[in-house]
Amino acid sequence: MTFDSIRGQDRAVQTLRGALGRGRLAHALIFAGPPGVGKRSTALALATALFCKNEPGLGCGACEDCHLMETGGHPDLFVEDLARAREEKATATRLSIAQIRRARSQLSMRPVMGDKKVGLVDQAELLTTDAQNALLKTLEEPPGQTTLILVATNPDALLTTIRSRCQYLLFAPLERELVRELLVDEGFEADLAESAAALAEGSLDRARALAADGGLEYTAELRTKLARLPKATLPQVLDLAAELAAPRGEKGHAQQQLNRATVLDWCRDRVLEAAAGTEPAVGTEPDDHDRLDDVRRALRRVDRAYAINREFERNANSHLAWDRLLLDLRQSR
Ligand SMILES: [Zn+2]
Known part of the structure; x- marks a missing residue:
C-alpha cells in the first residue's frame, strides 16, 4: 500500500x-x-x-x-x-x-x-x-x-x-466515474457497477454494498417500505426498525451505513418532490401556500434524518434510534 x-x-x-x-x-x-x-x-x-x-x-x-x-x-x-x-x-x-x-x-x-x-x-x-x-x-x-x-x-x-x-x-467523496471504474476492476458487471456508482454518493464501501448480494434490489425494497410507512401499523414499523438495526455479520457496518444513506436519500427526494409540487389542473391557480407547507414538512424530515444519523455515530443503541426515526417518519405531517 x-x-x-x-x-x-x-x-x-x-x-x-x-x-x-x-x-x-x-x-x-x-x-x-x-x-x-x-x-x-x-x-x-x-x-x-x-x-x-x-x-x-x-x-x-x-x-x-x-x-x-x-x-x-x-x-x-x-x-x-x-x-x-x-x-x-x-x-x-x-x-x-x-x-x-x-x-x-x-x-x-x-x-x-x-x-x-x-x-x-x-x-x-x-x-x-x-x-x-x-x-x-x-x-x-x-x-x-x-x-x-x-x-x-x-x-x-x-x-x-x-x-x-x-x-x-x-477527504472528499470520490468521483462517480472513479467509483464505477473501481467496481469494474473488482470484477462487478459494467451495468451493475454503473447503477451502484450512481447511488453511492462517492463512497466505494457504499457502492460495493449496493453492487453485492442484491444490494440494489434491497435498497429499492427499503424505499418502497419507507413510502408505505404512513399507512403501516405500529408493529410493522417496529419490525422494520428491527430489520434495519440488525447487524448482518461481517458486512454489518457497511449495511448499516447503506440503510442510513438510503433513508436520508429518500427523505431528500421527498423535499424535491414537494418543491416540484404537482401540476395544477387546467384553469386553476397553483396553491403556493400548500406547496410551501409540503416543502417545510419534507425539510423537517431531512433534518430529523440528519440528526438521527449524527446520533448513530455516537449512540451505541442503534435499534432505539431506528425506532425513533421510523416512528417520526410515519407521523411527520
Ligand atoms: Zn520500501
Missing part, C-alpha cells in the same frame, strides 16, 4: 507528501471524510512512506518494511478499530479505553524495524469519552518518534481538545 495506489484523493496525498518532504508531518493527524473514500488506505500508505528505508517519504513497494505493510504484519504499526473491539467483546459498538491504553503502551515501546512507530485508530468517532480522555494524554505527551492517525467519518464526535491537537486532512 503506497501513495501511488490511492485513487481519487490527490489533494490529501499531495498534502501528506509535501509535509513528509519538508519534514513537517504532524505527530497526530485526523483523516476526516465520508465512509469508503480511502481514508484508511491513505493512512496505511502514510505508514508505508514513514517506514520505507529505500524511498523514505514515498514507499518503494519492494523492501522488507513495504512488504510487511502489504501483508498487514508490520510490527511497528498498531491498529485499533471496531473489529479489534469485537475480538474482545463480540457485541462491542464502541472503541474502548482498554484499546487506547494498549495502543499507548505499544507506541511507547522501542521500534522493531527502524526508528518510527505508527498508531492508527480507525472509526475514531466510536471512541468512548473515557477512551478519548486516555487518547488525549497520548497526544499531550507523544512518545518518541511516533505518528498517530485518527480516521473518522464524523470528527465532530471527537473532543475539541483532541481536534485542536491534530492536523486535519479532509
Whole structure:
C-alpha cells in the first residue's frame, strides 16, 4: 500500500507528501471524510512512506518494511478499530479505553524495524469519552518518534481538545466515474457497477454494498417500505426498525451505513418532490401556500434524518434510534 495506489484523493496525498518532504508531518493527524473514500488506505500508505528505508517519504513497494505493510504484519504499526473491539467483546459498538491504553503502551515501546512507530485508530468517532480522555494524554505527551492517525467519518464526535491537537486532512467523496471504474476492476458487471456508482454518493464501501448480494434490489425494497410507512401499523414499523438495526455479520457496518444513506436519500427526494409540487389542473391557480407547507414538512424530515444519523455515530443503541426515526417518519405531517 503506497501513495501511488490511492485513487481519487490527490489533494490529501499531495498534502501528506509535501509535509513528509519538508519534514513537517504532524505527530497526530485526523483523516476526516465520508465512509469508503480511502481514508484508511491513505493512512496505511502514510505508514508505508514513514517506514520505507529505500524511498523514505514515498514507499518503494519492494523492501522488507513495504512488504510487511502489504501483508498487514508490520510490527511497528498498531491498529485499533471496531473489529479489534469485537475480538474482545463480540457485541462491542464502541472503541474502548482498554484499546487506547494498549495502543499507548505499544507506541511507547522501542521500534522493531527502524526508528518510527505508527498508531492508527480507525472509526475514531466510536471512541468512548473515557477512551478519548486516555487518547488525549497520548497526544499531550507523544512518545518518541511516533505518528498517530485518527480516521473518522464524523470528527465532530471527537473532543475539541483532541481536534485542536491534530492536523486535519479532509477527504472528499470520490468521483462517480472513479467509483464505477473501481467496481469494474473488482470484477462487478459494467451495468451493475454503473447503477451502484450512481447511488453511492462517492463512497466505494457504499457502492460495493449496493453492487453485492442484491444490494440494489434491497435498497429499492427499503424505499418502497419507507413510502408505505404512513399507512403501516405500529408493529410493522417496529419490525422494520428491527430489520434495519440488525447487524448482518461481517458486512454489518457497511449495511448499516447503506440503510442510513438510503433513508436520508429518500427523505431528500421527498423535499424535491414537494418543491416540484404537482401540476395544477387546467384553469386553476397553483396553491403556493400548500406547496410551501409540503416543502417545510419534507425539510423537517431531512433534518430529523440528519440528526438521527449524527446520533448513530455516537449512540451505541442503534435499534432505539431506528425506532425513533421510523416512528417520526410515519407521523411527520
Ligand atoms: Zn520500501
